[in-house]
Amino acid sequence: MPSSHRLQHKSSFFKSIFALLFIFSLVHLAPEPFSVSSPFSVLGNSSTAYAQEEEEDDGLEEFAEDDEFAEDDEFAEDEEADGEETSAEGEEGEEGAEEEDDSWKTDIGPAKDQVIEPFSFMGLSNRKFTWAAAQMHILFASFILGCPMFVVIMEVMGARRTQGVRKAIVLSNVFLAVLIGVVIGITGEIIVGIHHGVLYGLWACAFAALIVSFLNYFHRLLNVKVSATVGAIFGTLIAIPLTPVEHTETSGIILAIINGAVGGVLSNMIMFAKSDFKFERLAHEITKVIGMCYSFTALTGGLFLLVMIVVYNDFITYLLGNFPVLFMVAYPTLFILETIVMYVYVYSWDPLNQQNKKGRHIVCGVVLNILGLTLLCALDGPATFMQTPPVPLDKLGEIGEWSKIATSTWMPLNYHRLVGNGTFGGYMVGIIGAYMYLWSTKQEEKEYYDWVGYMGNIIGVGIMIPLPAMGYIFVREIYQYDATIGMYIMSDRESMFMLVQGLLVGTMFSASNIYMWVSMKRIENAQRFFPAMKFGFILIVISATIWFTPRRFFATMMPEPGMNPDMVLPDNLAFMALMISKNTAAFALVTVTFINYVFYTIATKTGKVHYGKINPLGIYVLIFLGFADIWLMSWMGTIRELSRMNWHVYKVFKDITPEKFAPTLAESGFHVTTIVWTFFIIMTATIWLAIKYPKTSKKPAIPASTAPQMAE
């Protein structure tokens, strides 16, 4: 064969191979369009199938049962290829329809004839069962996502400043700065109205922390004030170009400067803080509880999903079908990764300490937090999709999955839950401290757990201070999306629910202040602040009264039969019930608490604190606080869920079950209390098993918290 021919032959051979590969890839590798672009196809297909069944009835079943006909693969393939054509022909004549019928493809078998009866477990309401499962899941999830945020910082505070730890601190400082920057930034954005305030806050604080920590690592910038200045300058310089605004306004620059300074100060303080082993011990003990609670999070999550499948199967199918990538890929991946990192974090604590690799453990903690927060944000997507699905609603099938996640309330809910989880975690630390104080018999143990309770309260109150602002941001977005939901919450069937919320917030701030008061009695020379603090309590009671004052004392927007229409504030006094009064009251509550905290801090710095000698009342106040916080969290979850009214997905997927109405305040209050009791019973057992039980062992136990032995 001539060489030219051979070459030509060879060339055509490769061409054929290439063409075959191309065709193969076209057929097998092209993404299927239905999953992302048209989530409705899932529902659409099933409903079409049911429609066919109804229309074609018995005649087609005969075809479906005809084995010979069904097993004819060749015929089936032909039919698949000519699907459209045959269905068109089918309309022309009966004979054609009989020949080309393909209903057997969609016939699922005898199951189609089986009617699933509505099920109720032991007579419990299905909604309440779902409600309980969901809230239990959220409560455990909040604990395991909230606590690691400050656990990792506590671990840093308790770690000796080896080189590895100092490297890790650079990372943890940036992580902390991101959280703080976002919170300060979003508060500035909402309260002061600074455009893209959250970005100014985020970038300025994060980069200030990065630069200052980096310089601190090399023992530069030792002075706190200089660190603040450098952080403010460089944080602002980086934040301004990174924030996409047309005109940089002075307010934005000031916000960036504040955030930069905060980032710089925090980084310097953390990097050069004297390590206190109490923090290491506390972080480790909480981590043990987190480890156990992680299993409960998964269990209750599974329970929730199973209950949903039994009770609301059509809705859960619809919801999951709208987020195929999230629920099939992203969520499982994140969940598995978080599980791995979580257990590595829990179980590598002592081994890494013994190997003097604390820095690596801290990095693991930061990674755990990043995964946890990503998971939180990911699942807030479907949650906010249910509340504020992207408009126009008739085009939902045409938008991508990301658009369904990034709804108008997605980021506000992320902020709200981020801060809420932190508060939750803080008060749970208070509970842990209180329990362990009660269960301890040795004086040194009591001293330590008294301090833990103090830390829990500080964290809880500290993080709770921006919480009202975050709630405001969330509700504001809801109002902007559809004021009807906002009205339902604030002025209609949930108005009394919100009144209870106000009462709870007032109770929590009050209880926190009472705890501080009781704690200060065990500090020498602290009584000089008592007259001023008592004045603060008067302000707290007045503020709580204003916060609670409603416009009307009937539970709906307009009085319904049986309600007293006279229970309305007269017009000239209506200002007492308006947001301006509520905001002033909230501001006063926060400010008084902050002032009392300042007194407390000054007292601890200038007088000796007799840890372990706290008035037992303080311990029970801490427990009360934790219970109130978790009750409030469940209550707010209830309000958010009920605010969709009779919709699973607001104005998209209607709840047509018998329980589509809003339950009464009394019923909700009782149910939430039972949920919180269940949570606390499990948590009590968990805390005992994770912390107390190992201490009761008679054998000489391996030191629970092995301190790093030597510098690297």
Add this chain to the structure above:
Amino acid sequence: MQEKTFLQKAMKIVPISLGLVAIFWFGSAALGLSSAVQQRLCGIVLVVMTYALLLAIPKTEFKEKTFLQNLKIKIPVFIILAIVIWFAAGSMGFPVWWQIQFVAFALVGLTFFILLDLRKMQPEKGQGQAIIRLIGTYALASFIFITVTAQLPQFDPQYELEKLNKPPMKLTGLAGPEVIKAGREIFEANKCFNCHKVFWEGNSDRGPNLGTKQIGLYSEDYIKEQILDPRVKQSPGFDDPKSKKAMPTYYGDDISDDEMVALVSYLKTMRDPTHMPVEGKFPDQWTWWDDAQIIEEGKVVFEGAEPATEGLNCAVCHGAAGIPMMTGALDFRNENQPDTDKMPDHLPDVMLKDWPDGLWYKRVTRGVVGTPMAPWGMIFPHLYLWKAEAYARTFHDPLDKRAAKRPVPPVPTKEEIESWKAKELFLDPLL
């Protein structure tokens, strides 16, 4: 150095604080800040002053008290305080439920202060006591939350369920009153009461009171436009940025065509034959008598130049300058003109300056028998007739010479509204 006495410290704190209060008070007034800001600034200074004074109190031994000792001192204080709060709130106009609320919060304050001064709790004698106290704490918290949620006002879910189970509204086969009734349901279902009152009903002043504003005087198209595109024209007095964006813009999507017809029919009933329409946001309200814009528009109607009332020209008889052009025509320049004696319902001793709004309305809409004053209300939209009346008054009571605005009439009660129909004050049989 000898520490200063409380008096010495107070002599410094108080003058400085009061000086700051004076500066803020007059400074904020000079800068044109609102009185709310002014009061807040001064309030903050006074609070800071109180804190400073309390911190200046010389250190004294804090004395804890037993529960009974606490009660002995605090109960009398609480009783006096409760009485003061009760009567103060009552005199300010707070209804009894709010008086109860305020006293209840005073009780909460009493509890706080008992806790603050309470003698140190005895440590637990054993794990048993700790468990009892622990459960007691949870029980107390649960008791409070369950009791509060059970005792606060409740609703009956049945009413919501009934509304949810109602089939979508169809107007087919419905007659006038039924359509109006259906419109009322749409009004409620869309939570319009959240911002709008309808005469005495509702409890929010976020938007105009559609009853006293008499939205029913306006055309159906205008009302529909205000619902579908509320940003086009803002109601007078609601021009602040918050009010401008308060009315949602999605009702076009939410309300079906049938529902819109019913809703507009209901809104068209919102009229008051006894009073001029009222504009403005509570408490800064005014009637059309004092509305320069309305008077301007009324002049156009009065002089026959308003296209919507083509054929109506008050000036033909009453004179463009108020000088009657026809014998017997009312002279609007004379404030002491009596009512016509040609009508059986005339008010003999009431002069023009004191005519009730209802009389103006009646004479214009129903006319005067045996005179060229026709029942204009049968021919022209009443919206324009009210405007023309607002202008007519200016002949004897010029707008620029008025010392004060006419008082805004009290909101009509349910009984008054029902009596309008009984007395046949409206021309429209459906009203």
